[in-house]
Amino acid sequence: MAAESVARAGHSVTVLTGESTPGSKFLVAGRGGLNLTHSEPLVDFVTCYGEATTWMDPVLRRFSPDDLRAWAHDLGQPTMIGSSGRVFPEAFRSTELLRAWLVALDQLGVKLFRKHEWLGFDLAAPQIQEARFRSALGKTISLGADAIILALGGATYPRTGSNGAWVDNMRAAGVQVSALSPTNCGYQVPWTAAFRDQFAGVPLKNVCMRAGSMQARGDAMVTKFGIEGGPIYGVAEAIYAQGDQREVSIDLAPDLASITIENRVRAAKPGLAMGKLLKRCAKLAPVAISLLREITSNQIPRDPAQLAFLIKTARLKLGEPTTMAKAISTRGGIMHSEFDARFMLLARPGVFVAGEMLDWTAPTGGYLLQASFATGRAAGLGAVEWLESGRCTDLDLAGQ
Ligand SMILES: Cc1cc2nc3c(=O)[nH]c(=O)nc-3n(C[C@H](O)[C@H](O)[C@H](O)COP(=O)(O)OP(=O)(O)OC[C@H]3O[C@@H](n4cnc5c(N)ncnc54)[C@H](O)[C@@H]3O)c2cc1C
Structure with missing residues (x-):
């Protein structure tokens, strides 16, 4: 969603993902029916984010459940409201929506590189927007860009690539991250x-x-x-x-x-x-x-x-919660004090963050994906604002 927002504003975007299948967790989430969002009135919807409600509220108003449904509709994936008020794609699972989305991103000129694992910032590099990756060929490479948006997810279902390994790298860069623990779990x-x-x-x-x-x-x-x-x-x-x-x-x-x-x-x-x-x-x-x-x-x-x-x-x-591997979502993450209203890290200007890696939590019912989409869009628009006050270059990953 962040990539889409930046590309729609006319900037050059490269997405790097650690997995060979982009959107692995999105696919897992859709297995029993992709509960995209909820149809309850926005005024009730926005109260579901506990302590994060205060800062999440304006973000959700700028990209609301209705906006999300309209977005899916525009991708040729209309939605329906289930008996509990939950919203699903008519196709029910995530496969078709993800496929349509990847085609749309491709048409926007977004480049996608699979099997590129983010290893942290290049702390020795003078450029702030410099990050290290393990490339598909196993090489450690340093990449620069005018803006970087990280949306590395929480730590549940680690086989989807969302394994929380980013926490140490983020802390090493001076960003405060509250401990990750399982929630929406047995x-x-x-x-x-x-x-x-x-x-x-x-x-x-x-x-x-x-x-x-x-x-x-x-x-x-x-x-x-x-x-x-x-x-x-x-x-x-x-x-x-x-x-x-x-x-x-x-x-x-x-x-x-x-x-x-x-x-x-x-x-x-x-x-x-x-x-x-x-x-x-x-x-x-x-x-x-x-x-x-x-x-x-x-x-x-x-x-x-x-x-x-x-x-x-x-x-x-009740005894202990079940393990991270079996939980639906993660509590904890990058603390709100660490990023501004554009979702830009205060410790790393030009680096934006979004999604479940931020410190918010919500129950199941579509609240998790809605917040991930809405913060992704907000971080994307934040990056656009940043880019338009600076310079834009392409990444060249040929041969890496
Ligand atoms: C079984 C299950 C069912 C769910 N069902 C629903 C549902 O119906 N409705 C709902 O609202 N929510 C649901 N969720 C939660 C929802 O899927 C997540 O909240 C949402 O996907 C978070 O989006 P995200 O983009 O922040 O992170 P993710 O979707 O986790 O994406 C993070 C991406 O970053 C990549 N990545 C991680 N670390 C690195 C790295 N170091 N380098 C490169 N790439 C990296 C990962 O491979 C992944 O592709 C479900 C979750 C599970 C586990």
Whole structure:
């Protein structure tokens, strides 16, 4: 997106990527459906970035979810709104959008060099906009340009090339980077063997998870190691704030008021087996019933008020988050204090930064890609402003 913005302004652009397939993470993101952005009102959308909301707000207003949808449409990839308000390309996956985008960039004259890994700035070089790369032929080369835009991603799914190796290089250049950690990820739960064997891979459908002041609704997935899925990602920041004492409160029947469940339990036939009682009074599926048994060490209360309370606020203790390799996104990155409104590094004038490598976080739902696109565009336009106050040269990579 940064490259496109600079090329559209009439400047010469070269993109270097460490991978042989450009957009590897974008392709992975689209595997189960590319959730490009969200259709909720912009005023709500912009509040989803936690502490980064203040600086992200104007950026998202300059390149909004509607702008992103129009951009995809112009590439011949119209979008649709799913039942949850999430926006997807009509083609659903990312492949066609990425293909159309690469063709458009090529038509704009953007040169693309694969398998060129950024190794950091040339600290000894007098020119500020000088960077070192390992080229496709394995040589270490130094390249200069009038502006450099880095969008090296976070550190999840490192096999896509987004491995966070840039952090040390960035710190070596005097740029402050807050520690990277996984977010929008699952958590370990020490299930009993019986529960794990029976329910790993089974979704807990239509639950509402709460932590701190956050709540999120949807389907969570029981895994061999714990729990993952949309509702837990939706409260990730509140779980993070709990430190090592992590837990979520799960409402297993979010469409039923507590008093309704309580009255139904009270009216049920005395002596009804607990499983049947939970199914009749709260429509709980076997996985939800067994989850209550796990949480209470098989001591589910029969008292109507206590039972209704348990169903509405089942407290599940969480262990460690899953590894970076399995997380959707990364918390931490280049701190906001390190770049200006053009996304230019204060320590390296002429170097711009964008995307998940910046210190912001958001839940899943299209917020991650929208912010990556919007900051990419902002960094591109920032670079244009810089270039138009300076000089522009071409990179010559022939034979490297
Ligand atoms: C499984 C999964 C599903 C997801 N689904 C969604 C979704 O549906 N909706 C959504 O909004 N978000 C989703 N995301 C998150 C989204 O993909 C990312 O937030 C987004 O791709 C970040 O964009 P970026 O350009 O900042 O970084 P990336 O897309 O990670 O791109 C960074 C690029 O930099 C390259 N690179 C890294 N280091 C170097 C180096 N040293 N030298 C050269 N090149 C380098 C990488 O190879 C990569 O091509 C998903 C993520 C995952 C893992």
